[in-house]
Amino acid sequence: MTQLEEFLTGRIWLRQFIPFSNEQVNQAILNGSITVRLGIVDGKQCTRCLEKSPEKIIPFYCDACQKICYYCRHCIKMGRISSCTELITWSLPTPLPLQSHSFNWTGNLTPLQQRASQEVQKSISQKKDHLIYAVCGAGKTELLFSPIFEALNKGLRVCLAAPRTDVVLELTPRLRAAFPNTVIHSLYGNAPEENGFAQLVIATTHQLYRFENAFDVMIVDEADAFPYSYDLALKRAVDKAKKKDAPTVYVSATPSKLLLKQVSQVSQIFKRFHGHPLPIPTFQSLWGYEKVFAKDQIPKKLVDWVDQKIEKHEPFLLFFPTIELIEQAIVLFKHKYPAIEAVHSQDEKRKEKVMKLRRGDIPGVLTSTILERGITVPNVQVAVIGADQSIFDAAALIQISGRVGRSSEYPDGEIIFFHNGITRQMDKAKKMIISYNGGL
């Protein structure tokens, strides 16, 4: 494989941004190994991310073409695609060079993990879609190791996609340690450049837009992490990145009804790897909390809860429904507890602050739903403020509850929903957690 082929196989790339010389690319176009396509095609659809809603495909007067062109806002952060930009793909797929892989993991799987792992492996070999429905802290990643290893040895190209950069960053070192001889690319926004051909790719779902017809096995972690309206965009990305008949393995603690209906092969794990039951949320009224915050005060019950955690030196997370409320509350909390921090989705220091919480440098963190999944802080105690608000649906509340009691040293902890009236979603979340514990 030439470097150009290694880079472009399975990818769809903006021609102007390809890290190879123009002559090399022209040569490959002339001999037919590269195909060129326009960025936005007739039906006003983006060729890279397949977006076609008029809110995202925008007309403008293009001074390069001296006419009206269209551009796509949906995937613009990866370099703007417009009617007059060119995308290139490698048109002559060659069989993958057989690479040798080794598997270096010494942990043990629980019997439930073991069974699920074998079921996944079977579905992959039969090219069937599969769902791993497993509670938070069940050890989902570990059970994927062995099916991934088998696929790699068969010469299959595997992608592990996750909705958020945080999750990709967390998975990458674990997979690199498990497969030390495999070329693994880790792709997310502003990731450092990777070289060579990767048989295993770990990517944010967003980065999947840059692949086409590439993967023989597609694993989608946290498959429910998008609000319903985003499901379609995610599904489009997954379908485009994998080969037509390639199986998809979905991994989720809170699968949507749609997903449960669509996928017939399901492995359930309703027990944590350490064997302890999931902590069950308690409900606590916090009447008119928004008004109290608006008057520059922290509700009394919340102060008491926080005081108690600080006294016991237990780290805590406070989940808030809106960024506005976090911004209002953090000022008040900082006044009372100067070391406390707040994070939200655009916070560049998010990782750092979570690390500080883990090390015990700070007592607690105020957060939006951004920290609802993927993070583990030993002995963390969790409160949801305004659990009745619509952003906290049952899936979100189950994920948030899943932050508690993850480590085997501290398998228990408190999860409390402060509310302004109990909602069905809160009830549903609690019932689901209880049913998981019942081993239903």
Added chain:
Amino acid sequence: MNCYLCDRVMTLQVTWRSIFFNEQGDVVCLRCQTEFERIKIGCPICSAVGDEKCLDCCKWENTEYAGLINSGRSLYRYNPAMKEYLHRYKFLQDVILSEVFVKVLQETLRNEKSVIVPIPMNEEKLKKRTFAQVDRLLDAAGIPYIHLLGKNEVGLGGKSKAERTALQDVFWWNGKPVPEKVLLFDDLYTTGSTLRLAAKVLKEKGAKEIKVVTLIRA
């Protein structure tokens, strides 16, 4: 509709004004709007921090560019939110973001008596960027303007002030009649060289009074 900047859903505000005057709603949510910092008071030429003529503008008065600019103002500080905005608008080429400052530009320029002249882009660069970002800001706000200048193939970015000042023939007059009162409009005021180089050409061709307005003071 969703905010152009943070993509969060904005609740539509129906007011009597929006019904009777067919006023367009905001394209940016309140939270993103408050991230931008309006300049209330500053240097009477470039709006640098302070309430009198800034050191930089005073220094210009000891050069051949003295007195070229009669007055001026800049509308926003170059804070992190504004840097992010300009990055997305200019470099990611998100053309629709020209609509973000429509209201402010209308307030500032609607009753302007001088003829508005945007700082032009070099032809080559325009082809690369695919849109004239300064013109589009005015277009979005419906502010009329004329072009009197062309620009030669030199970028100012990355050059020191001394180097910038040495560039004499950056702008050329395009031959259209030059009115007495001109308002030069640009997106970003950094050292002030661009505007002074442009003002010099226009004064030589007959302009008597030159004001400058920029969206951002770096």
